[in-house]
Amino acid sequence: MWFPQKPNQGFNQRCCVAPLTSFKPVERADTSEMSYPSSEDDSYEAKRMSPDWGSKTSMDSGYSSPEPGSMDPTSMPKPTGPAQSKFREQKKHLEPIWKPGIESTSSAPLKPHTGGDVRWDAINAVNAREAPLGLSHFRLLKRLGYGDIGSVYLVDLRGTCAHFAMKVMDKASLASRNKLLRAQTEREILGLLDHPFLPTLYTHFETDKFYCLVMEFCSGGNLHSLRQKQPNKFFSEEAARFYASEVLLALEYLHMLGIVYRDLKPENVLVREEGHIMLSDFDLSLRCSGCMQPSSFFPRSILPGKKNRKSKSDFGLFVNGSLPELMAEPTNVRSMSFVGTHEYLAPEIIRGEGHGSAVDWWTFGIFLYELLHGTTPFKGQGNRATLFNVVGQPLRFPDNPNVSNVARDLIRGLLVKEPHKRIAYKRGATEIKQHPFFEGVNWALVRCAAPPHVPDPVDFSRFANKEAPPPGMEKKVTECSTGSDSNQSNSNDSTYIDFEYF
Template sequence: MDPLSRPVGHASANQSAIQSPRTPSKSQLSTTSAAAALPASMKTNEAKTFSSITNHANLSGRSSTRSNSLESSGGANKPHTGRDVRWEAIQFAIARGTIGLSNFRLLKRLGYGDIGSVYLVELRGTNAHFAMKVMDKASLASRNKLLRAQTEKEILGLLDHPFLPTLYTYFETDKFYCIVMEFCSGGNLHSLRQKQPNKHFTEEAARFYASEVLLALEYLHMLGIVYRDLKPENLLVRDEGHIMLSDFDLSLRCSVSPTLVKSSSVHVSSGSGGGGGILDDESVQGCMQPSTFFPRILPGKKNRKSKSDFGIFVGGSMPELMAEPTNVRSMSFVGTHEYLAPEIIRGEGHGSAVDWWTFGIFLYELLHGTTPFKGQGNRATLFNVVGQPLKFPENPQVSMAARDLIRGLLVKEPHKRIAYRRGATEIKQHPFFEGVNWALVRSALPPHIPEPVDFSQYASKEALPADKKGPDVGGDKNDVSPPENKNESYIEFEYF
């Protein structure tokens, strides 16, 4: 089959899902402009969806909610959010009983995508705000996308990283799946790029964002997760200016066995498949569910030798951890046209190297304000990805180190691509990232700090206290028309 004639835009159980054209796609948009960012045709429909969710919460109460809070949020704080007051608020609500839609007040829609919409919500009785992704069960089932929703929920439950989302709780009703996550006030990186002079970032700013994305991808690969949907729209900006990688419904879960690499050589031939001595060369298993994580650092005690016998200090450096799921193969046709790797378009099967291709496209877009293979239409874009060489415009000018890294990432044959075997370790050592203190990236000063959100604009307009609201029985739970006397708080929803 002609790879450029493969069907796109229709997801199936095999995850054939291409997002095009470039859209906000599930990401949280800025709270100050979310309504304006919606297509005009979406606003009326969204008002109905909003009221449907609200009415469902008010009428069903807690009786129809099935909570998975113990699995998703747990009893202990995750390390990087140990002093997060939102954790305390959620855990307090869970301690009082099963948590569900009735515990939250919907304030504004932040974004929408293929499998659900994301809302800014407030936990009732607190000042804690969250982003809640709401997915309609019937819609997912009718489009064979239940697996994608399940995949995203499972992956979010695994994550504990400063540049990845925090899952506070998950629950479902008879109508909706709901994922409660961290709210990012700064919108997405695509919108932020559009506001830059000439619509591109400085090289210093691009290095900052790329370094945080690189650490997030490294962590995901260590967990056996191939992300597959990297683009600025899926990078959200937190209150303090650091980023958060979002949207995992197109991700692939595999097993991976991290190993140590003796050599710390910076320059490794791109066709060598890595380099250095691997202490355990059986480092990757095939694709499976769920992911497994088997760190193999040193031999057992009986056969353990001295550190020098294993070359622990080769060239005066510690060995490198390699955790790249290179052997995974997927035939899914997923992604965004401008970011698709050639092996996906050609239908050859793909693995974790697609994330390094998209990382190259991502870095190119941050520096130049456009993607390198964009054509007049989607078909032309796919043709350019497969058949056209990489070119750099004369302006804006970027450093030779930046161009060299992008060239190494945008190699059309995945096995020759930088990081194919050694993953993020090889990219970290590239001259483009010279001077980056990887241990202190989280403490670096961001190039942009979002304006704080004034949550007082969402002050409650409810006529009755939450515990004295209308009856929990009667009425049509699927009613989407604005009731006149049922709940006055509907007024703040109907204009979305």
């Protein structure tokens, strides 16, 4: 099986060819986080669904995890009885990557096609003279935001001009909330990725208190913030098609690796400095390395026999003259976890029936609907009403804005409540790419398309003499800056760039 490689990634230079197999702070209302009992290693969780999530997602709010060091993971009580074997298996699974109490590091393997990326050049140069890399090699400039398992900082590599986004996770907080497997899952998945619309993991390391992932910094914020800045708070159909096509290629690549993303929404689609997108946040993803079956691959038709081939120029074409296409979908993956954001949850997740890769196509339909309409289709007055609408109410389109019939047809096909009847259920992204909504998209040259929005460059010189508070101190800094009113906005505080990234 061939997997597309990521093209050269220079700081202002990227290859235009996408894989042929193709593939704030404004708060979203009613997306607070709730937890559910679990039948898997990790707890049932609806991400970003706690009652106070709306105030915690703002990057001007304090990080609310326990104080670093307040709980030593190595001193946690060990389970006994029937749970002991499960604990030992989990511990054995975690130790090779996340071993508490030591300073360790690992740079991601350098890809042979990453020449011209100044970030790799900087990492390799420092590694050559000062390996291994650790937290002391980076300068924390600004805290960009935080999510359920960690904070993300804008950092630079000392002695270089290279900037990165560093996700810092508190070991004690992860252990106390049973999130260690989620942190490990994200690190493992990031290490697998090699695609122009997905993150690059440059290095990862840990200290006695923290796990750290060093990734690409996206200066354009996320699509949710960008949508809010549009004149009517929704994108034109042309712009929506551009962003949806790049997200579709990213999802296709993930599914080819046996990964179900499970957390697609505009907040998790970041905008790079040149205007193209990068999918982020993989701690809710489901990885199933053994779920790709031969039945997951569907050729369009059968190659003609030797006698019927007219000339060498026809080599590689099907009988009907069309080019061969590889279609891959992890159809055998199943999970019972209740994860996601209320407005994006698929019906099969809410009903507790178990779910597979088809949930990504449901969320892709919600995502496209929101880009075009400025809201999600099943949003209710509260979380319970939203979940009820997802399961029991039909899809409706408002009169305004005026969306084309082909766009509505694609959304209808994606938002079918029975997953086995949903478009792309078996044939994956290929079926979506062939829909008339994407007519005219050159999938092999998506990277050459002009983005509808190119963000203003970030002036890194304004951070030259400043350094962010160390991890674990953000809450105290926020309390000092906001006084007694915990809901007061810090939008004018230069401590933060005006978007979230986690």
